[in-house]
Amino acid sequence: MRRRGIVLLAIAAVTASTALSGCGGGSEDPAGRTTVTFWQQKFEDYQQAWFKKHVDAYNATQDKVKIDLQVVPADTWAQKLKAAQAAGKAPDIATTSYGNVAPGVAQGQFASLDELLPAEAFTDVKDNVKGFVTVNGKHYAYPMLVEPSTVLYYRTDLVTAAGLDPNSPPKTWADLVQWATKLTKGNVKGMTIASAGPDLGWSSWGLQYNACGRLPVNDDWSKSTATEPCFEKLLDFYKTLYSGGLIPKTPKVGYADGAPYGQGEVAMMAGGSWVIGQLKNDFKAMVPKTAVAAFPSFDGDATKTTATLGGWTLTVDAKSKGKQQAADFVKYLLAGDPALMADFFKTSGFSKYTVRTSVDQALASNPDATSDPFMKVISEKVVPFGRQEPAYPWDISLAFGTAIESAMKGKADVPTSLKTAAAAIDDVIKKQSLAGTAPK
Amino acid sequence: MTALDSRVAAPADPAPDGAPPHGRRRPARHGRDNRTAYLMIAPMVVLLAVFVMWPLVYSLYLSTFKISFYTEPEFVGLDFYQYVLESPRFWESIWVGLYYAVLTVPTGIVIALLLASFIKTLSRRAASYMKTTVYLPAVVSTVVASVLFVFMYQDDGVVNAMLGVLNHGPVNWLNDPSYALPAIAVPGIWLSFGVTTLILLAGLLDIPENYYESAQLDGAGFFQRLFRITIPLLKNVLLYLLVTGFTLAIQLFELPLIMTNGGPVDATMTPNLYIFASFRDLTPYATSFSLTASLMLFAVLGAISLVIFRLVNSDKAIDG
Structure with a gap:
């Protein structure tokens, strides 16, 4: 009887530890790959498809890190994120709006990316957007796009x-x-x-x-x-x-x-x-x-x-155990090959605006982008006068x-x-x- | 076999000579009975302790901190209790909850009493059909009902179409602060009156028919029978329906969440929805505030239940 109890206890302990390790950020899977969780807030359907395509591509090109993409609906985002933070299981990477960058930094929620990304990654970001992701001279998020409200x-x-x-x-x-x-x-x-x-x-x-x-x-x-x-x-x-x-x-x-x-x-x-x-x-x-x-x-x-210039960034959680791996993926997706983000803006029907000079250059040769009447009006008559979202x-x-x-x-x-x-x-x-x- | 059974069974074992029967064996048997009783209630006590008592005590402890998931929590004493008590939106939400309860509970009970009285007069087969029909809304998902009623309340929905037949312009049911809560109360009543009707019907069927026959022979009319026999004998059932109805109504959540999201201008912001909306803010302040507001709501609901118990004195039993 006593022996059976010990066996049951052992099974329970193993089950619990397996479950916990599976849920935690920056954990290793049985194949020795580090799993990095990435929560993407649910946007238009084409965005989910774009994220999935590039996450799959990243996972296929290397065998050290596995990005675990999870799409979270906007109306459940806040409570799900808070519950995960309370349980110490916040995602390693998350989509964060510009307005939430400074308040998150004030709470110590995000890792500084200056130590995790090469300096060139930020020199490519347009000057008027840099301020959106900078707090006290440090970058805490990598911008993806801007969109006038x-x-x-x-x-x-x-x-x-x-x-x-x-x-x-x-x-x-x-x-x-x-x-x-x-x-x-x-x-x-x-x-x-x-x-x-x-x-x-x-x-x-x-x-x-x-x-x-x-x-x-x-x-x-x-x-x-x-x-x-x-x-x-x-x-x-x-x-x-x-x-x-x-x-x-x-x-x-x-x-x-x-x-x-x-x-x-x-x-x-x-x-x-x-x-x-x-x-x-x-x-x-x-x-x-x-x-x-x-x-x-x-x-x-x-x-x-x-209009305010809203938009989205990717942030790395301050408590992540795989900060560098998470930042490497952010670099691949948002700060790497300009063709990747150019593909995103094309998929979006040019309804969102670039934050990197190199992506602008990649789009300059795309006749669809240069001839889009909507993009022309918004780029010339709205974006230049747009202001940053409040951080209060x-x-x-x-x-x-x-x-x-x-x-x-x-x-x-x-x-x-x-x-x-x-x-x-x-x-x-x-x-x-x-x-x-x-x-x- | 329960603890109660063992206590009831004890006197049925009289000692023939006045001496304590089985004097040496009784304490052992009592001990065994007690142990069985404690074992049987143990799962519930453990579950209550783990899932109710401990979280409650821990919540009280946590409410004295400004909670942050990334930095050390800051001890703030009873500050958040003061913030909740000073919050006009918290008190407004309590009033919204009470207003909703006043709109739905008495109305629901009156409708249910009328229906139950009607069903009681029907044949067995017709009563069975009516009971099923009346209970049907109770098994409809609140989410489905909310969406249905949102469509019905649209400018071009069925409710405004019916008003149009009567030459009345479309009413802005869900986006006008004066109409929004009554508009939500309608599906609220619809969803709950099935259960209320069945409970009242059970209560009505428990009242012996000869009371009514005697009263009729004495010349009592319908209202005299209603107020002198039916309602007094349903007092305990009505008390149960009032207490549970009020506490459930004040805690309403899904209907306003889906139909109005607490608007317009907080007109349908019930206490639970307000606490939920506060929690969704990502600041440490919001986390501690919503936790403390939940504890305060617990106290408010307890106080309201007490008031109802005081207003309607409960009788332990009335012999039927």
């Missing part, structure tokens, strides 16, 4: 039918409201834009910059500036679109999804540049009838920011997004909504001790 898409056929000139898109917010009013007919709404607090929290960053030249927090993150009068016109703009019935009141999908435009439910759309890829892949018939333009500025000044905690963005939603849906008037947001932001600043912690 807000671009105006419009249906040229409907615009012409409404007696408007498709070659002269709206320049001010007032023009846009006028266009939306004329284009709202029957079941087709004039346009679509975010209307839920969480979506507004991030998709309105560019328009916050446009309205006030700043976000609703002062430069050293010590005080909210949400009650500045310039933000009132931003809330009024959203309120006009919503209360005027110019946008769908019960949207079926979130801001990031361009399906309502692709399905012909709206004549115009505020959407990220990534929607171009969605249209080219899923709604091909809509592409010839679509034009893009920079999102209008409140006063018509096209040089003012209307999400609670601040959510508080401001909720203020816009509150004003849109009549929960409170514009000044009261902004006052509530300011109080919430000041509360976040106080409780999370943010004053003076803004990255420089």
Whole structure:
């Protein structure tokens, strides 16, 4: 009996240790290969295919490291990552947005890549993007792409039918409201834009910059500036679109999804540049009838920011046991042969923008890239004026997004909504001790 | 054989001469009985200790730290309790939970009581058919029900189409702060009234028919019979339904997560959804805050259950 118990205990111990070693980062498999876990947030289908293709290729070209690619849906990403971190099983490599780089560094979450990648890897990165992945002079992420958060898409056929000139898109917010009013007919709404607090929290960053030249927090993150009068016109703009019935009141999908435009439910759309890829892949018939333009500025000044430059990077976990192996893969995928990333941008339908000079050069010889009308407009009229995403905690963005939603849906008037947001932001600043912690 | 059985069985072994029966053997038998009883409850005690008590105690301990998975946790005492208590969004979420409970629990019980009374009057075959029909929503997945109702509430959905027949414009059911929670309450009631109906039907069938016959002979009308016989004799069942209904309703999660994601403007942000949304933020603050908010919700739910117990005094047993 006693002997049987000991045997059972031994089996349990072996099973547990096998299970644990299989789940941990930077572990070795029976063939002596180091397994590096790579969590990729789920994006458009073609991206999953692209990542898989190159992970398989990397695994096939060498026998020392095996990259274990796992695709994680966006809506379960945060809780899954936290649970993994709590259990000490965070992925060795993860997709991380620019906005999460600085907060992650503040928590000690990422390994510095300067010690793991050759210096040339970063000299190839464009100067305006380097700052997105640099904290206190060190690089903590390798950038993959940038994509402007807000671009105006419009249906040229409907615009012409409404007696408007498709070659002269709206320049001010007032023009846009006028266009939306004329284009709202029957079941087709004039346009679509975010209307839920969480979506507004991030998709309105560019328009916050446009309205006030700043976000609703002062430069050293010590005080909210949400009650500045310039933000009132931003809330009024959203309120006009919503209360005027110019946008769908019960949207079926979130801001990031361009399906309502692709399905012909709206004549115009505020959407990220990534929607171009969605249209080219899923709604091909809509592409010839679509034009893009920079999102209008409140006063018509096209040089003012209307979009933030969002995008994705790869980061290496600070606790990874295979940091060097993880960094080697990051180098292979993002910082190596420019043809690899050029292939990615081609697959994306040129809906995302390069971060490396050498990839630009690789694309310069590609006639598809140089002649793409969407890419030309966004590269010349949106990207140069785009700003970096804020690095402050999400609670601040959510508080401001909720203020816009509150004003849109009549929960409170514009000044009261902004006052509530300011109080919430000041509360976040106080409780999370943010004053003076803004990255420089 | 349980501990209770052994205690009940003991007096049935009288000593013929007044002396303790089997004086030397009884303690040994008691010991054996106790050991059996402890062994039988041991798995549950161990499971409770491992999966409930220890996590609860450890959570209380952890709530005194600002938790980081990469740096040393920082001891902050009771700071996070203060942060939760000061958080307007936490209290608003409690109110949303209570409002949802008020919308769904009494309505669900009234509908279920009416249905149960109706089923009681039916023939055996018709009652069996009705019971199956009424219980059907309870086996529908909440996720499926949520998606169905989202489609029904669209501008061009069936609900607004019916309103259109009555010459009323489309209502923005899920995106208007005043309508969103009542709109979610409808599938909430639909999903839960099947179980409530069956429980109430069981309670109704337990009330002896001769009570009603006597009351009728004395000239009692429908409402007198309802308020003097049915409801008093269903008191324990109603108490159970109220307590479990309120605590479950306040903890609502899936319906608002799928149908509105807590919006518009937090109008459907129930406490559990609020805690979940807080946890999804990647900062150490958010981790500790959501943990402490969960513990506070535990206290709030306990307090609400206590209030309900106080309001509706429970009777131990009423002889049928």
